[in-house]
Amino acid sequence: MSWFTPEVIAVLINVIKAIVILLAVVIAGALLSFVERRLLAVWQDRYGPNRVGPFGMFQIVADMLKMFFKEDWTPPFADRLIFTLAPVVAMSSLLVAFIVVPITPTWGVADLNIGLLWFFAMAGLTVYAVLFAGWASNNKFALLGGLRAAAQTLSYEVFLGLSLMGVVAQTGSFNMRDIVAYQADNLWFIIPQIFGFLTFFIAGVAVTHRHPFDQPEAEQELADGYHVEYAGMKWGMFFVGEYIGIVLVSALLTTLFFGGWHGPFDLLPQLPFLWFALKTAFFIMIFILLRASLPRPRYDQMMAFGWKVCLPLTLINLLVTGAIVLAAA
């Protein structure tokens, strides 16, 4: 029993915590497909899936069974290696980005000093999933979707990074826990960094290819875009990856702009996880509400909006924040 020194036990506990967080994120991502369909139905005056089990709750089980038993078909004209790699990148890069999110004071996978930059790096790598899927499918609709996604993600990543630099300048650190601690002592960043919040939210929606920025997979024009050739579990990984992206961006919005695990006016500090989960669930709901209510803009309008409105807005926000920080110092 001499193996179980306090250090080994500490390592084991951290590994178990990390695995629990991983499973929780993946399961939340999978369950979201059901939640999204029900909420969409509520907002659009429909019933949605309500036949399987109480309130249709077992629909997700039925969907998963169907997906597992579908033939995992790789088209003969596809580039096998890259065709298989793309869904893996789609799911894992966003999942890996989750390690920097501090959930409660004691829960969180890694406490990196470059926390926020780690998220940008992993968000940058997600482009490859869509690009490779589009190219390897050897299908013109998939390729068009992949090209759209690449241009869109590159444009929106420029101010995805810049929009958060105001937060970083005020905190003086890239570390997520420092950012949460700063918000607990001062105002939540939603008030001083309202423009940062708006642009980050828009860029977050664009990076996860969610409606209204889902031109890469526009069903009407591209018959599903980059994942049109995918079936079975490979398609499932794209699907779950998208929902993991939603959970990730919602958790980041909570952490960066809404005080993380702290409640408003320091209410109930004993329940940090409750606050974190409530705020994250709220933003997930906003994501779904966007999809339920907004029409899809044209592709060139979306690009112009990114470069001509959001980018200047973030730059002005950064300049003003920098001036204020300098004046206060």
Place this chain on the structure above:
Amino acid sequence: MEFAFYFSAGVAVAATLMVITNTRAVHALLYLVTSLLAVAMCFFSLGAPFAGVLEIIVYAGAIMVLFVFVVMMLNLGSDSRNQERQWLSPRGWIGPGILSGLLLAQLLYVLFSEPSSGTISGASVDAKAVGIALFGPYILAVELAAMMLLGAMVTAFHIGRHEAREVA
């Protein structure tokens, strides 16, 4: 930390070799992305996490995406693969390869003939220190790079403008 450095450096060298020898353009680019990630790992192991993350964001996440983008538009088929194979025939590269190998052997001999005094401590340089260095002693280089990028941007804008729409 030294093990991490040499391991990721080895991966970087192997991946870069694969970039050169691969005949499919997109697969070669995939190896190039891997190579850049390995170089980022080298930075991490040397205690420069800021530089490492920037390497991933800027090179792997933005510049390589443009490369992949362009190669996908070209739609290279089996013709280009055959051509690559012809160009990569051993007759072409074996002579220079042997001579370069001799030079590499000499370099390694010089490097390892006396023990190096440099060690990898793993002490990390944070973003603030990088920023102070950039806007302190290296301010001139930063300004020059900024001028060059501005010039490049103006040029790109000039080439990409719609003349027909401007006349109308």
